[in-house]
Amino acid sequence: MGAILAVFDYTLREHVRRRAWLSTALFGLVLIAGGLVTSVLAADQRARMMLDLGLAAIEAIGLVTAVFLTVGLVLSEIESRAVFLILTHPVPRWQYLFGRWLGTLAAVALGMAGMALLHLALLAALGWSAGGYGLAWSCSLGSVAMMSALSLLLSLALTSEAAAMAFAGFFWLLGHFTAEMSFVADRSGSPFLRGLILVFARAAPDFARLDYRDALHGGAAGGAWAAWAAVYALAYCAACLALAVQLFEQKEF
């Protein structure tokens, strides 16, 4: 636990020092300002548009930042050989990997929380008072966590930041079509094709199901949905991290 905390701490400091959050915050400000301008055009739906565009921007920026940071998280330390020194201390490899991932997620979550505070202040100024924001933001964070765990796994499997980023983008897109993929698989005549589609549908993070932003106006989420969403996101992250650890354990430096 001490090693995880130590790795978490230096990873978070590293990201903060390298100003990963600054570009995120600035980009968020620009987008939210853009949302404000657009919302002037929206007549009665000004608060709704501000809510949707702000939440979408927070998630999009969070996702892009998380993928950029995680694909190079371990590879850059392997390249700079900083990992040599860490692993020659009594640190189990899984603890190193978990601490790195958690530190990065915390850095991204801090950026997202900053944007959310700003966003909520703007919404309050527009008179928006409906609930569900916290859950929608948490679901976005869940998506970001899943993408970052997947990106970490891909970076270790492919050992190339560019390839990992491309594959992460591919899985991110697939993640919005999991229901459609299952539908296509059910109608596929070939058992091989059916199996292949289902493997991709299950391997991709199911963002469509985890998305509360798009269902926020319906107020559809219940406690059971939120609980299962949390279990799903945590288990998906754990599965990706476990595979990443398996790959990392076999690496020689």
Place this chain on the structure above:
Amino acid sequence: MNALSLRGVRKVYRRSHLGRVTETVGLDALDVEVRRGEVFGLLGLNGSGKTTTIKLVMGLHLPTDGAVEVLGRPVPDVEVLARIGYTPESAYLNRALTGRENLRLFAALSRVPARGRETRVAEMLERVGLSRAMDKRLSEYSKGMLQRASLAQALIHDPELVILDEPVTGLDPLAIKEVRTLILWLKERGKTVLFSSHDISEVERVCDRIGILSAGRLAKTMTQDEWRGRPDALEDAFAASVARTDGVGEIKL
């Protein structure tokens, strides 16, 4: 009692490119023993297997064949790393952190108790002469300062076995003298020191025993008695034992 022993160790690197597999033998049937409390020098040309030997000891590489035992435990073993201090050939430290933060990180990773950790960090920075630069980021450090910081992280947890990989390469004469003094200080305190070098004059000044590596094999071992008071004895033995493996021919005059 041995601090370290390698028995019949073979390390083969396999590289696969476009389906073609090439194998390189890094170490071949290597037998080395380092006794507790002694300063042992691994002497060899570039590519002779010095760093590979150290990486096997530190668990960064796995042997293809043979057994490695450190402080009475077979490696890889995360637990035994808590009793070893290691300085790689370059200071692979995190440049985004300050000297103090780096040392704090390695103290935590080496399980230095939280209580008294700060004092230990400050003491160690003082010992390596970095107390005035401790709050500067490592990106602002000179090469010599980085080397000192690297030494400090190796010694922060008061290890039983200290492994120094090429500790004097690239240092100025004053710094070399300081490293020499440090090794002798460690010996006085009963520590076991293993260090690798291709600098014969340094090795003969501080080592109790040396092992000459050539083409991944232990070509010769010598004790201090065999070279002390006999100028050129070590150099002659070295020249007679090693064969170039780096594809470079002799200079012809």
Place this chain on the structure above:
Amino acid sequence: MRTTAPLAAFVLAAGIALAAGGRLASLSPRLPPLSDLPDTPYIGQDAALAAAGFRAAAADVAWIQLLEYAAGGLPRWPNPPGRPYAHAEALSRRVVRLDPYFHGAYLYGAGLLGWFGAEKHPDQAVALLQEGLRRDPGQRLYSLYIVALAYQKKGDVSREIAILESALDDPRTPTLMKEILANLFKSRREYAKALALWRAILDDPAQASQHSRARGQIREITALERAAASPAGRRQ
């Protein structure tokens, strides 16, 4: 390989993820498939945004395009000659099929189809509101507007107005419906009621885009009111 523990952890976590994913799928709200989107030139834009996971935002963009259409037309999708609001139904349905919980879009679309302009389409307006009711049966305004449209078809303007007036206390009543009601009052020479509605719009800072129109209407209706109050007007 050093250990098989990570593989065991993977199998366990993947099993939990699959089970939780299945449970989540059964609990998640079902959104209309993208194949239900009406055929418009914007289908690529909608599909791209929805595929990227920004369906509510796609509905917002579609909403702005619907407002733009109502305010004067979309350059990319011009109306056929002589049919000024020919695409109103498709553009309204586009918004609510991207986000079936976009209540304002059902109400605005129904107002546009049922009461706006010279060519009215009450049946299309009713169909749109019924689609909204199927999704969210508790929406009182949908039912009220359906009843108002039924009175409109029967030519019972008094009852139609009474129903629309009763909806005014609901904060979700779109400004468009307030304007429509103000115009109905104006056409029935109930100038005080029409003026009250336009003044309410003028006082609402959220309706800044309608303030200029409200000022114009207030000037015009005040003049009409004065004229009606004059002896000549009273004789009429």
